[in-house]
Amino acid sequence: MVLFKNTAKLLILSSFLGITACTSTNTVNAELIPTDYVNPFIGASTSVGAAGVYHGLGKTFPGATTPYGMVQVSPNTITGGDNGSGYSYEHKTIEGFAFTQMSGVGWFGDLGNFLVMPTTGELQKIAGREDSIKGYRSVYNKATEVAKAGYYSVELTDYKIKAESSSTPHCGILRFTFPAHEQSRIQIDLARRVGGTSTAQYVKVVDDNTIQGWMKCTPDGGGWGNGEGSADYTVYYYAQFSKPLNNYGFWSADIPDGWTRKRDQVVGLPYLQRVSQASIIKDKKELAGKHLGFFTEFPTAEGEEVELKVGISFVDMEGATNNFKQEIASKNFDQVKQEANDLWNKELNRVKITGGTNDEKTVFYTALYHTMIDPRIYADVDGRYVGGDHQIHEGDGTFTKRTIFSGWDVFRSQFPLQTIINPRLVSDQLNSLITMAEQSGREYYERWEVLNSYSGCMLGNPALSVLADAYVKGIRTYDAEKAYQYAVNTSRKFGNDLLGYTPEPLSISYTLEYAYADWCISQLAKALGKEDGYKLFYEKGQAYYNIFDKEKEWFRPRKADGTWEAWPENARTKEWYGCIESNAYQQGWFVPHDIPGMVELMGGKEMVIADLTNLFDKTPSNLLWNEYYNHANEPVHFVPFLFNQLDVPWNTQKWTRYICEKAYANKVEGIVGNEDVGQMSAWYILAASGIHPSCPGNTRMEITSPIFDKIEFRLDPKYHSGKTFTVIAHDxxxxxxxxxxALLNGKEHKKCYLNFTEIAAGGTLELFMGDKPNTEWGI
Known part of the structure; x- marks a missing residue:
């Protein structure tokens, strides 16, 4: 125990000093091991105070998972509020370890199911609240908290218990090291959910070591968007304890039918008092109810280890059992931990870097790690999944059903990154969206999908961007005709058709996002040989003209009757003036599909360059939420690459390097805004590698200034003709x-962009760097 404490203190101290302890042992000639440079604490804060804005910071979780795994075994420090990951680094207590989590979401979160807590002494039936109400939650020793790829551990101070977690794709494992105690315990809150509660639960004791059951989560119990996100799912589990169930029981709270059971109510005093008065039941082997818990008690010797292994499924109890037997039944904790680490190294090795500081390597590989959490596996090991009709479907082996598509965020960088390093994932996602549209009977794409729900979160039609980008880049392993028809249906249902623009509220954001998505359909139509469709949707992509006020020389929200909204004194920098989570100055640059047309409207190249320069010059150096270049949110993520298309590419080079330096760091507050399911991290991966799209759906990839001396992308031979694509930055x-x-495959390259086909073919881009702009290169 002393060794554990001291080692952990060194790890935490080195993290605060801005280094990664495990990387210091690497020699210059040693092969880089990516997991040595993963710090899951980066972004693991929901603090509004640290962010200086209502959205908080990264909202990632530090617990154990595998690449795109269904299961995430992570500490949870809070149940209510706007805490989508269930954890925030500054909290002082842990209420348990949940087996499902969301990563980096900005709306009221979901999952956080099957909350396990090791305890000693008198049984408590509520977690309580850190600020006031006693429960089974425990203070934890920050100096002992360790997070790595596929592993987490901490000491729970109140109980003197060391807790460790790891996972397989469909299963999780916890190992608890207990003190000597006559009344040690593992207890499971089956009702708990990050943003509320599951509304019904079932648990059955299967044998002397095993329980199984389910937890039904409906919008009535809060969850995604506090219920507004329409998430409706059931988590099934099969859980096996290493210590026999010789003394077990249940608690069951009688929750009145009329009570609201959402995120604020379930942490309120009346609800907590009700649960704390729950009856203890010890004479049954199975139980169903509205708010259940399960516990098993046992004496422990000093240092005794007890393991809990759990299989999870969103299909049925048979699925959870089969997942358990296939992935974890015969393995102990150390095996699972090592295999999780190996899985991460395999995936992270899709990109290899040379050069940079230890901090920069850590930021890079942690960012890559965060891009590999979602879209996660939704199918069981046998391929079965719950479809858009909420029925069980058999997998046909052509794709893996996935969930959590944060469309409005991830179409910008996350999916373009995957078209390079993991095209199979892009194919899986598109097949998942297509089958959801078909099975649900809706026949259109959801913009923010989670667990089969049409949540309606955010705006635009981002699935159309992912679809068009994939198709023009040669990722076509899905029914393209059906995909196209659903894209057309989506535009008809959500678009600028009625007026040629979308009126208030949020007129600017809606109109520009819909116009871009329609242009994406035009590119898909063109590639499919649908000339009429191409012309129709290309014309619809010009809708941005209809909200540009030539008198004000900027985009302006428009009413349904054709008149303009009033123009306030600070119109361009006024947040929510015609825009979602942004202002007109930020959102107004979003015409990625027609930069020449946008530039002409805005008064020509020189005026646009001056205005863009002003946007960046007025941006605060910490890059936290602001009214200029607000990297903390997605609307501006393409903006730095506009300079390339304005024939001043050195400004793209300057500002992307600046953003990489200022907006990302090897610390808890190391992501300036919500991680947004991989988007913030994917932007960094691409920009730090020297390439980034400016318009998904177009094969043009902008060249910018890399952070590292060498970046090697491993290509998929099933989708790409080349083996690797390498960027080398000399000096x-x-x-x-x-x-x-620049040289491309040894030949002079004078353009400030590449075609995606040049990347997919493999080869080497060499960039020769200097301390002053070369105003003749890339023009």
């Missing part, structure tokens, strides 16, 4: 951030 350092010249 690269913090001063030499400007590209002087």
């Amino acid at each position: 690269n350092n913090t001063k030499n951030q400007y590209i002087q010249k």
Whole structure:
């Protein structure tokens, strides 16, 4: 125990000093091990105070998972509020370890199911609240908290218990090291959910070591968007204890039918008092109810280890059992931990980097790690999944059903990144969206899918961007005709058709996002040989003209009767003036599909360059939420790459390097805004590698200034003709951030962009760096 404490203190101290302890042992010639550079604490805060804005910070979780795994075994420090990950680093107590989590979401979160807590002494039936109400939650020793890829551990101070977690794709494992105690315990809150509660539960004791059951989560119990996100799912479990169930029981709270059971209510005093008065039941082997818990008690010797292994399924109890037997039944904790680490190294090795500081390597590989959490596996090991009709479907082996598609965020960088390093994932996602549209009978795409719900979160038609981008890049392993028809249906249902623009509220954001998505359909139609469709949707993509006020020389929200909304004094920088989570100055640049047309409207190239320069010059150096270049949110993520298309590419190089330096860091507050299910991290991966799209659906990839000396992308031979694509930056350092010249496969390359086909074919892009802009390269 002393060794554990001291080692953990060194790890935490080194993290605060801005280094990664495990990387210091690497020699110059040693093969880089990516998991040595993963710090899951980066972004693991929901603090509004630290962010200086209502959205909070990264909202990631530090617990154990596997690449795109169904299961995430993570500490949870809070149940209510706007805490989608269930954890925030500054909290001082842990209420348990849940087996499902969301990563980086900005709306009221969901999952956080099957909350397990090891305890000693008198049984408590509520977690309580950190600020006031006693329960089974425990203070934890920050100096002992360790998070790595596929592993988490901490000491629970109140109980003197060391807790460790790891996972397989469909299963999780906890190992608890207990003190000597006559009344040690593992208890499971089956009702708990991050943003509320499951509304019904069932548990059955199967044998001397095993329980199984389910937890039904409906919008009535809060969850995604506090119920507004329409998430309706059931989590099935099969759980096996290493210590026999010789003394077990249940608690069952009688919750009145009329009570609201959402995120604020379930942490309120009346609800907690009700649950704390729950009856203890010890004479049954199975139980169903509205708010159940299960516990098993046993004496422990000093240092005694007890394991809990759990299989999870969203299909049925048979699925959970089969997942358990296939993945974890015969394995102990150390095996699972090592295999999780190996899975992460395999996936993270899709991109290899050379150069950079230890901190920069840690930021890079942690960012890559965060892009590999979602879209997660939704199918069981046998391929079965719950479809858009909420019925069980058999997998046909052509794709893996996935869930959590944060469309409005991830179409910008996350999915373009995957078209390079993991096209199979893109194919899986598109097949998942297509089958959901078909099975649900809706025949259109959801913009923010979670667990088969049409949540309606955010705006635009981002699935159309992912579809068009995939198709033009050669990812076509789905029914393209059906995909196209559903895209057309989506535009008809959500688009600018009625007026040629979308009126208030949020007129600017809606109109620009819909116009871009319609252009995406035009590109898909063109590739499919549908000339009429191409012309129709290309014209619809010009809808941005209809909300540009030539008198004000900017985009302006428009009413349904054709008149303009009033123009306030600070119109361009007024947040929510015609825009969602942004202002007109930020959102107004979003015409990625027609930069020449946008530039002409805005008064020409020189005026646009001056205005863009002003946007960046007025941005605060910490890049936290602001009214200029607000990297903390997605609307501006393409903006730095506009300079390339305005024939001043050195400004793209300057500002992407600046953003990489200022908006990302190897610390808890190391992501300036919500991680947003991989988007913030994917932006960094691409920009730090020297390539990034400016318009998904177009094969143009902008070239910018890499952070690292060498970046090697491993390509998929099933989708790409090449094996690897490599970017090399000669004489690269913090001063030499400007590209002087470039070679592509040994030949001079004078353009500030590549075609995606040049990446997919494999090869090498060499960039020669200097400390001053070369105003002749890339023009």
